[in-house]
Amino acid sequence: MSTSKTMAAATLTAAEQLELAEDADAGTPVLEGGAARRAERRHQRRVARDEAAERKRSARSGFSNPANPRRSWLLTLVTGLFVLYCLFPLVWLVINATKTQPDFVSTFGLGFGRSFALWDNLVTVFTYQDGIFGRWLLNTLLYVVVGAGGATLLAIMGGYALAKFRFPGRRLVFAVIIGAISVPGIALAVPQFLLFAKLGLTNTPWSMIIPSLISPFGLYLMWIFSDQAVPGELLEAARVDGASETRTFLTISLPLLAPGIVTTALFTIVATWNNYFLPLIMLKDSNWYPLTIGLNQWNKQANTVGGQAIQNLVVTGSLVTIIPLIVAFLALQKYWQSGLAAGAVKE
Amino acid sequence: MKFAKKAVALVGAAAMATSMAACGSDSSTTATDTSSSDEKVTLSVWAWESTYTAAIKKFEEKYPNITIKLENVGTNTDEYTALDNAISAGSGAPDVAQIEYYALPQYAIKGNLLNIADKGASDYKDFYTPGTWSSVNYNDGIYGLPMDSGPMAFFYNKAVFDKAGIKEAPATWDEFYEDAKLIRKVDSYITSDSGDAGFYDSMVWQAGGTPFKTTGTDKVSINLTDDAGAKKFTELWQKMIDEDLIDTKTTGWTDEWNRGMNDGSIAGLLTGAWMPANLLSGAPDAAGDWRVAQLPQYSEGETANSENGGSSLAILSSTEKADAAYKFVDFMSHDRSSIDTRVEGGAFPADTETLEDSDFLSKTTLKNADGDEVDYFGGQKYNEVLAKAAENVTSGYQFLPFEIYARGIYGDTAGAAFTGKTTLAKGVESWQSKLKEYATQQGFTVE
Numbered sequence: 064m065s066t067s068k069t070m071a072a073a074t075l076t077a078a079e080q081l082e083l084a085e086d087a088d089a090g091t092p093v094l095e096g097g098a099a100r101r102a103e104r105r106h107q108r109r110v111a112r113d114e115a116a117e118r119k120r121s122a123r124s125g126f127s128n129p130a131n132p133r134r135s136w137l138l139t140l141v142t143g144l145f146v147l148y149c150l151f152p153l154v155w156l157v158i159n160a161t162k163t164q165p166d167f168v169s170t171f172g173l174g175f176g177r178s179f180a181l182w183d184n185l186v187t188v189f190t191y192q193d194g195i196f197g198r199w200l201l202n203t204l205l206y207v208v209v210g211a212g213g214a215t216l217l218a219i220m221g222g223y224a225l226a227k228f229r230f231p232g233r234r235l236v237f238a239v240i241i242g243a244i245s246v247p248g249i250a251l252a253v254p255q256f257l258l259f260a261k262l263g264l265t266n267t268p269w270s271m272i273i274p275s276l277i278s279p280f281g282l283y284l285m286w287i288f289s290d291q292a293v294p295g296e297l298l299e300a301a302r303v304d305g306a307s308e309t310r311t312f313l314t315i316s317l318p319l320l321a322p323g324i325v326t327t328a329l330f331t332i333v334a335t336w337n338n339y340f341l342p343l344i345m346l347k348d349s350n351w352y353p354l355t356i357g358l359n360q361w362n363k364q365a366n367t368v369g370g371q372a373i374q375n376l377v378v379t380g381s382l383v384t385i386i387p388l389i390v391a392f393l394a395l396q397k398y399w400q401s402g403l404a405a406g407a408v409k410e
Numbered sequence: 411m412k413f414a415k416k417a418v419a420l421v422g423a424a425a426m427a428t429s430m431a432a433c434g435s436d437s438s439t440t441a442t443d444t445s446s447s448d449e450k451v452t453l454s455v456w457a458w459e460s461t462y463t464a465a466i467k468k469f470e471e472k473y474p475n476i477t478i479k480l481e482n483v484g485t486n487t488d489e490y491t492a493l494d495n496a497i498s499a500g501s502g503a504p505d506v507a508q509i510e511y512y513a514l515p516q517y518a519i520k521g522n523l524l525n526i527a528d529k530g531a532s533d534y535k536d537f538y539t540p541g542t543w544s545s546v547n548y549n550d551g552i553y554g555l556p557m558d559s560g561p562m563a564f565f566y567n568k569a570v571f572d573k574a575g576i577k578e579a580p581a582t583w584d585e586f587y588e589d590a591k592l593i594r595k596v597d598s599y600i601t602s603d604s605g606d607a608g609f610y611d612s613m614v615w616q617a618g619g620t621p622f623k624t625t626g627t628d629k630v631s632i633n634l635t636d637d638a639g640a641k642k643f644t645e646l647w648q649k650m651i652d653e654d655l656i657d658t659k660t661t662g663w664t665d666e667w668n669r670g671m672n673d674g675s676i677a678g679l680l681t682g683a684w685m686p687a688n689l690l691s692g693a694p695d696a697a698g699d700w701r702v703a704q705l706p707q708y709s710e711g712e713t714a715n716s717e718n719g720g721s722s723l724a725i726l727s728s729t730e731k732a733d734a735a736y737k738f739v740d741f742m743s744h745d746r747s748s749i750d751t752r753v754e755g756g757a758f759p760a761d762t763e764t765l766e767d768s769d770f771l772s773k774t775t776l777k778n779a780d781g782d783e784v785d786y787f788g789g790q791k792y793n794e795v796l797a798k799a800a801e802n803v804t805s806g807y808q809f810l811p812f813e814i815y816a817r818g819i820y821g822d823t824a825g826a827a828f829t830g831k832t833t834l835a836k837g838v839e840s841w842q843s844k845l846k847e848y849a850t851q852q853g854f855t856v857e
Binding site for chain 2: 164167168169256257260263265266343344347348349359360363364365366371374
């Protein structure tokens with residue numbers, strides 16, 4: 064915004080400059096309440112008008128300001144379609160979570176049912192089969208906190224060590240990590256199952272947690288991020304001042320790594336939260352199921368002898384399942400963005 | 411250096427943990443059978459059907475020393491995957507598992523199941539229907555006891571049939587074909603099929619086909635292309651697909667499919683006798699409109715029928731609690747109170763006694779989730795029709811000893827016929843060649 068204003072100001076006409084001066088007066092903190100808000104609105108309108116004028120000029124001259132680019136109807140349309148495409152399943156989920164089972168099979172998918180049963184559905188989801196859904200939710204949280212949390216911690220420490228310390232075999236580790244990233248987790252699930260069966264760990268929470276602790280991509284991300292975000296000079300200064308390696312890591316490096324940590328944490332949380340195949344083959348006891356497997360079991364129930372169709376509960380349960388992820392993303396997206404851009408520019 | 415030392419220590423610790431765990435599992439396999447005494451036994455049971463829960467309660471009342479740990483590890487193929495994994499890992503398999511009739515030979519032939527003939531099961535021949543009894547008998551052994559059955563029947567929406575001007579359910583497949591045309595005129599389909607292997611098997615069986623035959627443990631013959639029954643059905647179904655008389659776009663057991671039956675756009679179903687409870691919960695608005703009839707025949711006056719679905723309880727040969735496990739299987743499939751509980755819950759019985767029971771036969775209503783009795787079949791004594799269907803099941807049909815795999819690849823081969831990419835005959839031919847290839851890989855001699 065500030066860049067575009069300076070750019071715009073450079074080519075302002077006398078009349079526009081006058082208006083801008085008025086704005087500056089109106090924006091003084093002396094004014095309070097409604098007057099200040101009105102002034103602010105007026106100011107924003109002015110900025111919008113200036114930016115529109117600038118776009119028109121740049122369309123003619125062929126030069127454009129990157130902070131105030133020319134607008135494209137086509138791209139806006141394509142992006143809009145993509146947004147619709149992404150939000151469509153979510154909208155469907157929200158609408159159908161408000162339906163009773165008879166409404167679910169008989170009314171139009173994108174319209175509301177004859178009754179609004181969201182609350183009833185929520186209550187039933189948490190009480191059906193002696194409240195097993197709550198147990199699944201807690202299991203998922205356990206796997207996420209211990210598994211994804213542990214994976215993040217290991218990735219931070221490993222990535223930092225690889226970026227900031229020199230030791231023999233570093234290149235080998237790099238090759239192993241890159242190799243590990245390209246092996247999909249699903250391909251390892253069956254060998255892992257056979258291994259865990261030998262150890263007697265299948266059908267226990269450990270069979271979910273231990274494989275979740277390893278995140279080659281998180282490690283790689285933290286390595287790259289540590290390399291960029293923690294200046295070597297800072298570490299040297301800390302060492303000269305006599306700080307131990309642990310203290311340097313905890314008090315100097317960790318705060319600098321925060322955006323990368325959040326990014327890695329989000330990756331591992333999403334991967335663990337949505338993990339389906341691993342628990343499918345590892346866990347047989349429904350008391351240890353995560354939400355993904357539990358919901359699938361409910362979904363399949365309709366196809367069995369004497370099984371009640373409970374799609375309304377499956378849909379409502381799915382909605383409940385994705386809410387924590389949405390909250391996590393919205394709350395952390397600031398870090399997420401800065402994390403993604405890390406290392407993009409060499410300073 | 412420091413790092414390397416630590417790594418060595420870590421690897422050492424991991425190796426120790428592994429060897430210790432290995433010791434642990436070794437000692438457990440030498441445990442003796444404790445179930446014959448009065449000691450407390452816990453049995454691990456894998457089953458997905460919701461009707462099991464109530465019957466298990468009754469079992470635990472009768473046998474207080476035996477505790478049942480029921481685990482739903484997934485519905486049908488999901489459970490079989492878990493079972494295969496546990497068997498190949500050598501640990502984690504249950505003592506008892508629910509296994510559908512079509513999958514039973516596959517586990518029996520590999521020696522994964524216990525032959526229970528000498529435990530008393532061989533006396534039960536007359537207790538069960540011939541169809542289900544022959545399904546649990548394999549190579550002179552008995553590898554499970556029947557829990558329910560699924561004789562094929564034609565379920566149809568009478569309201570749609572009336573609208574199309576059809577007075578009676580079709581008695582022959584020719585009538586079925588003509589009726590399908592009339593029903594198509596009122597914008598419905600007489601039935602749907604988007605490539606279901608289990609359905610194909612049942613229909614070939616009804617047409618008198620015996621395309622698969624296993625001799626001993628290593629010889630199998632696969633003859634879908636020349637089998638008379640398979641040919642009859644393939645021709646009929648090709649005609650139905652070509653003339654757009656069946657809905658090939660709606661896959662069974664999806665929400666869309668339930669919707670179709672609920673609003674009448676799918677006006678009929680050729681499926682097993684366990685369907686009523688599922689119809690009630692899947693298509694609640696169509697209550698009162700549906701009826702049941704016998705499967706149409708290839709020529710008038712015939713009464714041939716087949717089975718679709720249905721499952722048995724089998725004991726894994728790896729169990730260390732065979733006696734307790736047999737007590738459980740025996741109770742679940744043979745005890746009157748267990749059978750009654752499960753029939754009440756929506757299962758279709760496999761024993762002749764229930765099928766002749768007057769209370770069972772005179773039932774006209776179904777119980778829904780809220781416990782209300784719903785007059786779903788418009789006052790029809792539906793169990794009378796279904797019991798007759800059970801009586802008509804012909805014997806002699808055999809499943810493949812790798813039927814789970816076979817059904818898994820049906821969609822990739824024969825399934826293409828339902829989208830018009832090939833004909834059903836050609837699709838079945840490519841299914842057959844894949845099956846033969848797989849059989850050879852598995853060490854069978856293919857004839």
